[in-house]
Amino acid sequence: xxxxxxxxxxxxxxxxxxxxxxxxxxxxxxxxxxxxxxxxxxxxxxxxxxxxxxxxxxxxxxxxxxxxxxxxxxxxxxxxxxxxxxxxxxxxxxxxxxxxxxxxxxxxxxxxxxxxxxxxxxxxxxxxxxxxxxxxxxxxxxxxxxxxxxxxxxxxxxxxx
Amino acid sequence: xxxxxxxxxxxxxxxxxxxxxxxxxxxxxxxxxxxxxxxxxxxxxxxxxxxxxxxxxxxxxxxxxxxxxxxxxxxxxxxxxxxxxxxxxxxxxxxxxxxxxxxxxxxxxxxxxxxxxxxxxxxxxxxxxxxxxxxxxxxxxxxxxxxxxxxxxxxxxxxxx
DNA sequence: TTTTATGCAAAGCATTTGCATTATT
DNA sequence: AATAATGCAAATGCTTTGCATAAAA
Numbered sequence: 001x002x003x004x005x006x007x008x009x010x011x012x013x014x015x016x017x018x019x020x021x022x023x024x025x026x027x028x029x030x031x032x033x034x035x036x037x038x039x040x041x042x043x044x045x046x047x048x049x050x051x052x053x054x055x056x057x058x059x060x061x062x063x064x065x066x067x068x069x070x071x072x073x074x075x076x077x078x079x080x081x082x083x084x085x086x087x088x089x090x091x092x093x094x095x096x097x098x099x100x101x102x103x104x105x106x107x108x109x110x111x112x113x114x115x116x117x118x119x120x121x122x123x124x125x126x127x128x129x130x131x132x133x134x135x136x137x138x139x140x141x142x143x144x145x146x147x148x149x150x151x152x153x154x155x156x157x158x159x160x161x
Numbered sequence: 162x163x164x165x166x167x168x169x170x171x172x173x174x175x176x177x178x179x180x181x182x183x184x185x186x187x188x189x190x191x192x193x194x195x196x197x198x199x200x201x202x203x204x205x206x207x208x209x210x211x212x213x214x215x216x217x218x219x220x221x222x223x224x225x226x227x228x229x230x231x232x233x234x235x236x237x238x239x240x241x242x243x244x245x246x247x248x249x250x251x252x253x254x255x256x257x258x259x260x261x262x263x264x265x266x267x268x269x270x271x272x273x274x275x276x277x278x279x280x281x282x283x284x285x286x287x288x289x290x291x292x293x294x295x296x297x298x299x300x301x302x303x304x305x306x307x308x309x310x311x312x313x314x315x316x317x318x319x320x321x322x
Numbered sequence: 323t324t325t326t327a328t329g330c331a332a333a334g335c336a337t338t339t340g341c342a343t344t345a346t347t
Numbered sequence: 348a349a350t351a352a353t354g355c356a357a358a359t360g361c362t363t364t365g366c367a368t369a370a371a372a
Contacts, residue, residue: 055330079236080337202336
């Protein structure tokens with residue numbers, strides 16, 4: 001079976017780009033950190049661990065290229081840095097995000113929850129949808145658990161008093 | 162009846178901020194361009210027309226303040242600039258956007274389309290939703306009409322040939 | 323040998339900050 | 348008088364670009 005990196009190589013070639021060592025190193029970092037949402041700087045530092053000679057500009061250029069080819073998605077959570085996220089293979093749409101306003105964690109929702117909503121928008125607004133971005137801001141399950149714990153110990157203190 | 166600007170003034174006062182002439186001028190620009198999605202620079206230029214002495218930093222500071230107080234929403238369509246959008250009064254949630262990839266126009270959807278989706282997310286992901294961002298990328302109704310027109314004239318040319 | 327990609331440093335932008343001045347309470 | 352807000356210029360931080368060098372087709 002063909003590896004993910006080989007398929008990406010073919011995608012690059014089919015647009016007459018090369019998979020140079022620097023590009024490969026960058027893609028590998030993205031593959032190894034698929035569940036994260038790395039900034040260009042993050043990617044740069046991780047790539048540098050194995051390929052110390054790489055330059056930040058090359059990482060930026062590679063990420064831009066991968067974005068153009070829709071191999072990665074460029075996202076922005078409003079903190080002033082772009083983040084890069086490998087697309088699921090064959091995914092027509094961007095996945096969704098859950099951003100925790102307590103701890104900053106970003107979780108992903110791979111399921112497409114917008115099927116019906118998109119039907120409505122295309123019909124009622126006469127808008128031909130090509131892609132979407134959906135992010136929820138709120139409290140993640142981990143922070144909710146933390147608050148409950150804190151409340152528990154608060155009660156314990158009250159009892160002790 | 163109380164005006165929108167007076168209500169905003171009260172909101173500022175209730176957090177012990179003043180509605181200075183510069184802040185008022187900024188808010189007025191936002192009110193007069195409610196359907197647009199102005200960048201800080203856009204707002205600055207418009208404010209300057211009536212209050213030429215204002216500084217860009219003040220506009221930034223005012224927009225930040227209004228964002229904190231949830232009077233405006235700060236949005237980012239991925240073009241490297243933040244845009245500011247007056248919230249509908251009493252709106253619990255952010256409205257949605259339709260971004261045209263042809264002409265760049267941004268239309269708004271005031272209706273909340275995400276009721277059901279949010280129920281699912283809160284239940285299945287155990288995530289307490291506080292707000293959301295939903296943007297569709299695609300072709301707006303105006304550009305779709307343009308393409309049809311172009312196709313019509315293309316047929317006409319073929320017939321002429 | 324012609325094109326494409328890289329690394330570095332410099333440049334570009336949007337945004338923020340320091341600070342002296344001005345307005346407001 | 349004390350606090351808060353402003354304007355300007357300088358600083359910051361992310362990202363892009365110019366250009367000489369190196370690698371690939």
